[in-house]
Amino acid sequence: MFLKKDKILNHELKKTRESFFSKIKNLFLKKSKIDINVIDHIEEVLLSADIGTKTTIKIINNLETRIRKEKYKDSKEIYNILKEEIGNIFLDVENICxxxxxxxxxxxxxxxxxxxxxxxxxxxxxxxxxxxxxxxxxxxxxxxxxxxxxxxxxxxxxxxxxxxxxxxxxxxxxxxxxxxxxxxxxxxxxxxxxxxxxxxxxxxxxxxxxxxxxxxxxxxxxxxxxxxxxxxxxxxxxxxxxxxxxxxxxxxxxxxxxxxxxxxxxxxxxxxxxxxxxxxxxxxxxxxxxxxxxxxxxxxxxxxxxxxxxxx
The missing domain is CATH 3.40.50.300 (P-loop containing nucleotide triphosphate hydrolases)
Known part of the structure; x- marks a missing residue:
């Protein structure tokens, strides 16, 4: 049986997903509203994933700025902002195959x-x-x-x-x-x-x-x-x-x-x-x-x- 490419990728990156991104996912799923400590928790998860201090600080600063500016409070909205900020890192790098x-x-x-x-x-x-x-x-x-x-x-x-x-x-x-x-x-x-x-x-x-x-x-x-x-x-x-x-x-x-x-x-x-x-x-x-x-x-x-x- 052959799996679709996205399912294959999902399987291959299982350990990374479960150890890193699932922590973020679970953090947001448990909260309908965002409290003051959530940014600290996100920062801890990012650092534990070997992203590195400089990149983690960059992501957190951008996240905090957007939350203050755009007045986001809903967990799903902030979850999507985090995804967008990390995604922007990939978009910033030109990748010609x-x-x-x-x-x-x-x-x-x-x-x-x-x-x-x-x-x-x-x-x-x-x-x-x-x-x-x-x-x-x-x-x-x-x-x-x-x-x-x-x-x-x-x-x-x-x-x-x-x-x-x-x-x-x-x-x-x-x-x-x-x-x-x-x-x-x-x-x-x-x-x-x-x-x-x-x-x-x-x-x-x-x-x-x-x-x-x-x-x-x-x-x-x-x-x-x-x-x-x-x-x-x-x-x-x-x-x-x-x-x-x-x-x-x-x-x-x-x-x-x-x-x-x-x-x-x-x-x-x-x-x-x-x-x-x-x-x-x-x-x-x-x-x-x-x-x-x-x-x-x-x-x-x-x-x-x-x-x-x-x-x-």
Whole structure:
């Protein structure tokens, strides 16, 4: 039996909904009229959801201002205002889907650099994204430029084979920039549509990682002058505020175009999505929602919010 997309999303985000948004929902359902303490309760729930202090304060201030200005007292009205204020955070971030950006580019290939710390599901996500793009009709190739770990190359090869997408690789400790160069050269010659370049995730050594990414970019420009066209950051949703810190560190030395959030189905910390989009204005392109090849879905901010703010 197949479920509709909104029901599938509802199921996948169950833990986040029950731990965070249901607290807000229950708070309002128990009150027909709003008392002076309700704002404090809302603030507590927002903070407990890993939204982050700055974004929580912003939401609360906007909520208080509108309540005073518009004289709202009914719980359902204020519930809807809260939904609207959180929804506005998503509307403020321009999110052009990756497929459209690939189609819009006249010259091939569209080069995507994939970054993220070890353990966030980067290798798995690259395999899923390659499969997703292949299903959309894009001829894709993967470059195994994370040469720091032998396991990274081997795992990526397994996922590339599963996706039915070619992989360009060298040996462990090979120059990552050399792998990227070979991948782009091959992709350009074979007229591939998309290149996905994996990179090492040694964030604890930020200086060497920054230098490595800079070198990869410089070498790729020798083949395709305006590459990379996209830098995607992979984040593990289960890490909550730690994911927020990873965005902060990566954006300090590289321009992140978009985010893929993994393991969303196994976390109660989905509120970090709201904080990241508010503080960094970086769109979330996809959600990783399982371990299977097809377990990647386009992120829809409106559906994300509607899923939790269904007033009953």
């Amino acid at each position: 990756l497929e459209k950006k690939i189609e819009k580019r006249n010259k091939k290939p569209y080069v995507i650099l994939v970054v993220g710390v070890n353990g966030v599901g980067k290798t798995t996500t690259i395999g899923k994204l390659a499969f997703f793009l292949k299903k959309k009709g894009f001829h894709t190739v993967i470059g195994a430029a994370d040469t720091f770990r032998a396991a990274a190359i081997d795992q990526l090869e397994i996922w590339a084979n599963k996706a039915g997408v070619p992989l360009i690789k060298q040996h462990i400790h090979a120059d990552p920039a050399s792998v990227a160069y070979d991948t782009l050269q091959s992709a350009k010659y074979k007229k591939k549509d998309v290149v996905l370049i994996d990179t090492a995730g040694r964030l604890q050594n930020r200086i060497s990682l920054m230098e490595e990414l800079s070198k990869i970019s410089r070498v790729m420009k020798k083949i395709i002058p305006d590459s990379p066209h996209e830098i995607i950051l992979i984040l593990d949703a289960t890490t909550g505020q730690n994911a927020f810190e990873q965005v902060k560190k990566f954006t300090s030395f590289v321009k992140i175009s978009s985010i893929i959030l993994t393991k969303i189905e196994g976390t109660a910390k989905g509120g970090v999505v709201i904080g990241i989009m508010d503080q960094f204005k970086i769109p979330i392109q996809y959600l990783g929602i399982g371990e299977q090849l097809q377990d990647i879905k386009v992120f829809d901010g409106k559906k994300f919010i509607d899923n939790f703010f269904e007033y009953r």
